[in-house]
Amino acid sequence: MTKTSIRFDPLTPVNENTPAPFHPIEEKWQNISPVPEGVPFSIPKHRLGSPSQKWHYLDSEGRLLFVICRFDTKSGKEVLPLTYGQDEKGPRWRWKGHPEPRPLYGIDRMAARPDDPVIICEGEKTADKAGEIFPGFVTITSSGGSNAAAKSDWSPLKHREVTIWGDHDVSGRDYIQKVAELVWAANAKSVRLVQTPDEFEDGWDLADPLPSGWNLEQLKEMLEQAKTYQPDSSQCIPSGFKLTDKGVEKSHVSDGEVHWTWICSYLEIRALSRSSEGEDWGRLLLVKDPDGSSHEWSMPMSMTSGDGTPYRERLLSLGLRIAPEPAARKALAEYITSTEPEVRVRCVPRIGWH
DSSP, X not given: OOOEEOOOOTTSOOOTTSOOOOOOEEOOOEEOSSOOTTOOOOOOOOTTOSOSEXXXXXXXXXXXXXXXXXXXXTTEEEEEEEEEEEXXXXXXXXXXXXXXXXXXBTHHHHHHOTTSOEEEESSHXXXXXXXXXXXXXXXXXXSSOGGGGGGBOOGGGTXXXXXXXXXXXXXXXXXXXXXXHHXXXXXXXXXXXXXXXXXXXXXXXXXXXXXXXXXXXXXXXXHHTOEEOOSSTTSOOOTTEEEETTEEEEXXXXXXXXXEEEEESOEEEEEEXXXXXXXXXXEEEEEEOTTSOEEEEEEEGGGGSSSSHHHHHHHHHTXXXXXXXXXXXXXXXXXXXXXXXXXXXXXXSSSSOO
16 A cells, blocks of 8 residues: 655756646555564554544454544544554554455454344444344444445455445435445345434434434334345346346446446346246246347256256347356356246146146
């Protein structure tokens, strides 16, 4: 991680019509994370005095990565990151941010409870309190506040059941939507969003006293009633995918932003299919060809047991266009096998009553 400052070179001649030249100074700071075993934790002096609270960010093995410190001030609070690293002065703790993508707060909790659902809160203090209120959940957060969600690494949430509970204000609602997009792109098993009532005081979060007339049981009901998040609510799309008029796209996160890669043209998984005996399970697919015409095909899932060539050949014959990269073929198989629509259809060998 580098920092650029500005200095003036007094040896360079300038006149009043020439902009003063500058030369960047590259700070040679090397972050060390996790902190080596045996390194004592120490807090450097700061103009704000001593922090009132500290939160240690740990990895899945319980090793210290960095620390977030809160300072109480006359105007409110200041939250600063404290990391361990080395420069020309040697190894030491400094008031510097962790390089991006930043680790999540609570990775150690997730590792210790791999099968438990997860609640994402806004802020470390709120995440800790949420863990007391909802002991059946692993509670975590990202660092840097509501505007820095994209700077964290959300990949540990792959295949986890996730509920997002933000603060009751505009920034909290923005945080919920951004985190939902990032967690969905990280292939979470499910994503739900808690919606707090309009009557709650602006800025309220789970670390605050309960609003007047509310109790913990009502908060638990609110959690149970959290709304399921999907980029396209009209389709039952697996996490990490979306279906648009352009076709099927798969997400990935790079530099804190969600990017989408085109996999194939329009392919809708309309239903699960099976025979009258409850056998020969498959997927009822709808393909739109280049002319805009629709074609339905009940694809046997047995065709996915090999390398997928037979079902891709059939889909191509129906007019589906598939990206040529091997990764696209793999993503197509994942999209078909992971989609679980609620609709069921029964396939029969002849017309008539069954």
